Amino acid sequence: MHLYARLAWSCAFALALCGQALAAEAQPPVQVALVGCAHIHTPSFIALLKSRADVKIKCVWDHETARARKYAGETGAAVVDDVGKVWGDPDIQTVLILSETDRHEELVLAAAKARKHLFVEKPLGLGAKDAYAMMQAVEAAGVIFQMGYTQRGEGRFLFLKEQLAAGTLGRITRVRAVTAHAGALEGMFDKDFKWVTDFNQSGVGGMGDIGTHSLDLLLLLMGEVEQVTAAVTPGTARYGCDEAGEGLIRFKNGVVGTFAGSWVAASNPITLQVCGTEGSVVFMHDYVYFQSNKVEGATGKRPHAKLPKSLPNVLELFIDAVQGKPDVPLVKIREAAYCSAVMEALYQSVKENKWVAPPLPPDK
Template sequence: MLRVALMSKWHVHAEGYAELLRSFSDAEITCVWDEEPERGREWAKSLNVDFEEDMDKILAREDVDGILVCSPTSMHAEIMKKAAKAGKHIFTEKAMALTKKECEEITAEVKKAGVKFGISHPARTTSSNLYVKSVIDAGLIGKVTLLRIRNGHDGALNNWLPEYWYDESKAGGGAMMDLGCHPMYLASWILGKPVRISSMFSYVTNRTVEDNSVCTIEFENNAVAIVETSLVTYKTPSMVEVYGTEGTIVICDNDIRMTSKKMDEEFKGWVTPAKLPEALPHSLRQWVDGVLYNKPILFDTEAGTKLTELLEAAYIAHKEKREVSFN
């Protein structure tokens, strides 16, 4: 049985993670900590578990094997480094931290302590995105030249996100830092090492952080990714488009179409795959399995660091109005 402490209800997905964790037969929530004690007490009461106001005390508890971090992103590094030093396994909502340097510090403590680490990268578990990666890896569309990924909703436009979501000191940014994480880590997973990035962010609802944003990224293989995200678009379909020298894949929500020069004559034109790869387990399930049964955790400190590297550079590019190169 994996005994887990919930570290903050700040993130909008915190309740969902708690519900999912409670659905596992081999995991249980033993206690709650929150940087806002009153919120934490109410959450702990609703879950019928202990609330602990002192972070050090909760990390010292014998009935805590691991932590689930849904705190403000600005607190991630402090919480996770302390947890690793206390010998606690770590699962975190994205982003891993605000800077690559913080991610490297977390990674060092995780490795030193020998604890398990997992981060939420749900878009990498879906059948459709696994299909995209398998087609590219099989060479069916030749050399990838352009990748476009769009992810958006109207949370800022219709005010269904909490107002603290737009506090840069806690969140680290706006649309790109939150919803943009998904197209960012997908682009890195599909295309590899980034070379340079530029950004165009805008402020439709006039908040202190951006609510509409686009990044363009060049990778070592000369492919270019266009990463789009928004908190001010109505019923935005999830879009993935891959253009290659010998084929194209277009995904709009669950509608998948592909064409390739390498397909047999009877399949010339656009086709829809008859079968997709099986979806992977949820990121949280992977973490529990990794801790309890030593199974692979695909979304680890390396994956988290790669994402933060892209996000950090994207915000530098936006604020300094320049193209940013990667080392």
């Protein structure tokens, strides 16, 4: 190519790149509606959204008007008295459903029908029936979906997935995951978030509320479940529901797993264990202990130093996907729905004192 032709091509290419960059900068912000503000993570999600220049919180709706006004005042957004106005507003591309769990189905079905992208706080549903109905609606609408399962994006969990893919642990035989805090001991649910302790509104107690994070990890790693059983305890008896519980899971791949969720834990040193015929991975405090017969130096006696970088916050990932960023790792609606179905089976097993097989989605 002649020198001048090469220079002309290079200039044209540079101008094109500049044009793309300017177009990206000129892209209008994603307009978001908060639909329900009952969830305990609502304040942190609002803070995150306010920190992003590419997001505008346009309006807030909640069935409790005072709560909507409170969060609208913090964001400078309008209060909407009729949630139908959110579904009918063509400028609103995205909704965050942070309501009580028993309101999820009605809100998610309406949002999907209106073709709004959906971020929904965990858990998705009260059980299999409503969760699978939401799954079918979201998949039919083809909208972007994300759920607030935060632990799967941690660098140590990404490291564990790498080791499973590489086979360094051999054949997996046993898994355990625990998520726990001192919420009941500290009165976390005494006032604004007391609905979480009402089984009719939340569908769970302490085992399921916080333990859903652990169950999500185990299902992501091990796949479909054959049967489950569980036991729960009232803990402090402060809230009239279970405040902690343990579940036993038989996976279809032959692995035996346990998980726990608790509001009555002063500390929770060991949060995840995966054991196989050639090694193990243990999460203890903020460290990873990795032992493998297949990896030189992997003795498991001291913390493993080299871990992948953690992913951004789940809400950050969701906004990135809405903005058109490709290949963003999101929680699939099918994964979230199955987690609700398995958790319902665990609570059913507590009532009936037997092993229970969780229902698969209707199309399987």
